């Protein structure tokens with residue numbers, strides 16, 4: 001089983017949408033996939049046809065003593081499953097030790113995709129303990145804000161995945177050239193294009209490939225899934 005954590009360099013870069021889209025793409029390649037929401041916003045569920053009002057999830061089960069974290073597991077489609085975070089009514093801290101729980105999921109899934117909040121240096125947002133051997137992708141957008149963050153904070157260790165790439169934008173093309181030169185080998189070779197289908201998928205409450213399998217962004221995400229398989233290939 002491969003545990004792959006996606007986090008944005010900042011909010012709004014499309015991390016949650018990519019977790020859902022990538023999970024769906026891996027599932028169409030015959031992989032057993034779990035989407036696991038570790039973001040306090042609890043929005044991943046909205047890509048999986050859950051109602052806006054839904055409050056169920058692992059954190060709620062746990063904090064409110066309504067059962068075990070794994071009771072909140074839901075089938076999305078085929079071999080694609082979701083573990084929503086849920087919204088507990090109390091502010092008591094959750095037990096964010098996922099290392100052991102991920103062990104328990106070993107036999108059931110080939111991939112666990114984690115939706116993580118963006119990391120802000122110096123701000124300790126009770127990061128979940130994920131244990132060793134986690135693969136990571138950091139989502140960025142080719143804009144001046146992400147460029148500034150990369151410059152100030154450094155590129156970090158994880159491969160950088162460019163989302164919402166717009167080849168018509170001169171600035172984006174220039175930044176892509178600059179990053180390819182400066183961040184040699186650090187960029188994921190496949191970019192995900194800016195595509196209305198990605199925004200439509202969320203409005204439709206579906207993963208991208210389910211909503212618009214022929215769209216440009218869905219093709220990008222399928223290529224990304226192939227790259228991930230080659231990079232971290234899940235073994236049964």
Ligand SMILES: Nc1ncnc2c1ncn2[C@@H]1O[C@H](COP(=O)(O)OP(=O)(O)O)[C@@H](O)[C@H]1O
Nearest residue numbers: 011012013014015016017164193194195198199
């Ligand atoms: N490649 C893309 N093209 C167009 N819209 C996108 C793309 N990726 C994400 N979006 C849209 O951007 C918004 C923010 O995406 P989201 O996945 O919630 O970002 P994050 O999790 O990083 O905060 C959503 O409305 C989503 O549909």
Ligand SMILES: [Mg+2]
Nearest residue numbers: 015016039043
């Ligand atoms: Mg998000």
